[in-house]
Amino acid sequence: MKRAWVAKVMLPLASFAILLLLWQAVVVVFHVQGYIAPRPLDAIRAVTDNWSLLSPLVAQIIKETVYGFLLGAVIGIFFGVVMSKIPLVQRLLYPMLVLSQAVPVIVIAFPLATILGFGSVKPIIAIVVWIVFFPVTVSVIDGLGHVDQDILNLAKVYGASRWRTFVQIEVPATVSPLFSGLKIGATYAITGAFIGELASPEQVAATGSSLALYIQHAESNLDSPAVYGITLLISIIGVAWFLTVSGLETLATPWLRRTTVRRWRRRTIAASPDDH
Amino acid sequence: MTSPVLLDLAGVAKTFSDQVVLAPTDLSILEGSFVSIVGPSGCGKSTLFNIIAGLLEPDAGDVTLQGRSVVGATGHVGYMLQKDLLVPWRSVEDNITMAARLTRKVTAADRAEARSVAERYGLGEFLDHYPKALSGGMRQRVAFMRTLVTHQSLLLLDEPFGALDAQTRLDMQRWLLDVWRESGRTVLFITHDVDESIFLSDRILVMSPRPGRIVADLANPLARPRDLDVLTEPAFVALKSQIMHLLHGGSR
Numbered sequence: 238m239k240r241a242w243v244a245k246v247m248l249p250l251a252s253f254a255i256l257l258l259l260w261q262a263v264v265v266v267f268h269v270q271g272y273i274a275p276r277p278l279d280a281i282r283a284v285t286d287n288w289s290l291l292s293p294l295v296a297q298i299i300k301e302t303v304y305g306f307l308l309g310a311v312i313g314i315f316f317g318v319v320m321s322k323i324p325l326v327q328r329l330l331y332p333m334l335v336l337s338q339a340v341p342v343i344v345i346a347f348p349l350a351t352i353l354g355f356g357s358v359k360p361i362i363a364i365v366v367w368i369v370f371f372p373v374t375v376s377v378i379d380g381l382g383h384v385d386q387d388i389l390n391l392a393k394v395y396g397a398s399r400w401r402t403f404v405q406i407e408v409p410a411t412v413s414p415l416f417s418g419l420k421i422g423a424t425y426a427i428t429g430a431f432i433g434e435l436a437s438p439e440q441v442a443a444t445g446s447s448l449a450l451y452i453q454h455a456e457s458n459l460d461s462p463a464v465y466g467i468t469l470l471i472s473i474i475g476v477a478w479f480l481t482v483s484g485l486e487t488l489a490t491p492w493l494r495r496t497t498v499r500r501w502r503r504r505t506i507a508a509s510p511d512d513h
Numbered sequence: 514m515t516s517p518v519l520l521d522l523a524g525v526a527k528t529f530s531d532q533v534v535l536a537p538t539d540l541s542i543l544e545g546s547f548v549s550i551v552g553p554s555g556c557g558k559s560t561l562f563n564i565i566a567g568l569l570e571p572d573a574g575d576v577t578l579q580g581r582s583v584v585g586a587t588g589h590v591g592y593m594l595q596k597d598l599l600v601p602w603r604s605v606e607d608n609i610t611m612a613a614r615l616t617r618k619v620t621a622a623d624r625a626e627a628r629s630v631a632e633r634y635g636l637g638e639f640l641d642h643y644p645k646a647l648s649g650g651m652r653q654r655v656a657f658m659r660t661l662v663t664h665q666s667l668l669l670l671d672e673p674f675g676a677l678d679a680q681t682r683l684d685m686q687r688w689l690l691d692v693w694r695e696s697g698r699t700v701l702f703i704t705h706d707v708d709e710s711i712f713l714s715d716r717i718l719v720m721s722p723r724p725g726r727i728v729a730d731l732a733n734p735l736a737r738p739r740d741l742d743v744l745t746e747p748a749f750v751a752l753k754s755q756i757m758h759l760l761h762g763g764s765r
């Protein structure tokens with residue numbers, strides 16, 4: 238258990254630290270100019286020194302990412318279930334969903350902002366939804382489509398209704414594929430939020446600015462430490478969200494790692510009178 | 514002495530795209546008996562099973578269970594395949610009560626029964642385990658317990674031990690005989706293994722393909738209870754030779 242924890246948490250952190258050290262070493266050894274590539278410590282300082290200005294923007298983009306992800310997941314699951322249960326709907330919708338992903342997100346960002354309102358957070362969340370729902374829908378369709386036919390037959394022989402078969406067999410069998418889609422969505426969600434902020438030609442009303450506008454401003458001022466620092470910050474948020482979803486997957490699929498059911502699920506067995 | 518008829522097939526036939534998978538078949542199974550079906554692939558034995566279980570509708574004929582027609586209906590037999598079909602996300606206990614969970618609310622009585630069956634047959638310590646923690650033989654045992662607690666009088670077992678190694682298979686066969694004797698169920702058992710069919714059954718149906726049909730209906734003279742020594746008795750060997758000839762044509 239302790240070893241697994243080291244491998245899971247310490248090793249990724251260590252590799253991240255090594256990456257920063259390498260970066261620092263390259264910049265120092267080759268005398269790279271600060272405006273081309275700043276030292277990592279300068280980049281980090283550019284964030285920490287301006288934290289009071291940045292923190293509401295960070296909170297803003299986290300909110301957009303998480304809300305958009307959750308909404309995208311719900312919509313994605315809904316489409317996946319409906320499409321896999323009604324073949325006609327699947328045949329009608331699937332090409333359109335693929336088409337929706339073939340369009341560059343930045344292209345749809347402006348019409349979305351026009352429709353949903355400039356300066357509002359809605360078009361930004363809509364873009365995150367747009368990016369997240371697709372892998373979720375595809376994974377749900379795949380998951381529901383690959384449930385072992387023999388188990389479904391067994392349920393039928395027992396006289397199970399379609400609803401109970403769905404709840405007891407098909408849904409749990411789709412949990413693992415679903416999380417594959419959710420993890421892909423989680424990775425791209427922050428990118429969606431950032432593109433949404435870029436495309437929003439006015440500032441987001443709630444904070445008066447956005448992280449994307451801040452970084453654009455820094456770029457035009459050749460403020461490399463700020464650009465790199467915020468890039469780092471955004472990738473950390475992205476990774477943190479991915480890890481959160483991965484953690485949820487671990488909680489949702491105990492049978493993949495554990496030998497026995499968790500203690501609180503053992504109530505019936507503990508209630509057995511002849512238990513030792 | 515004679516038991517009543519539990520299952521009766523009259524003129525049951527099935528054709529898939531011009532191929533007669535099952536020629537018109539008549540068959541009566543007595544209550545409490547153990548009947549095996551042996552035959553090569555494509556002889557229609559699984560089609561026969563699926564018709565009895567209600568997964569397939571026959572083109573002709575009638576299937577009656579305890580005098581009631583069950584053609585195209587489900588929920589009247591216990592059913593077990595070579596694949597254990599345990600769901601990985603449920604504990605052993607919850608897998609045993611799966612039939613109840615799929616048809617109604619699982620009661621305390623269902624859980625108590627699952628526990629008592631598991632304890633009786635040596636899996637009491639594994640009730641809270643996930644199936645992946647169990648060996649192949651243990652998993653098939655759990656699958657059989659799941660079949661048993663459906664309380665169906667007819668159990669359809671389609672090569673349940675086909676994927677197990679020889680040693681485990683023999684253990685499972687002896688175990689199945691014990692459970693069958695104690696439970697008083699009627700078993701219809703598909704197998705490729707002639708020895709297995711003779712060791713277990715009262716009666717052996719030999720099937721043949723193109724068209725799928727029953728070519729022989731043999732009574733097994735071996736006395737019960739049986740143990741490993743019957744495998745070398747002259748009556749066993751004679752019956753085995755007869756079945757082998759039916760399956761593979763006369764002596765070469």
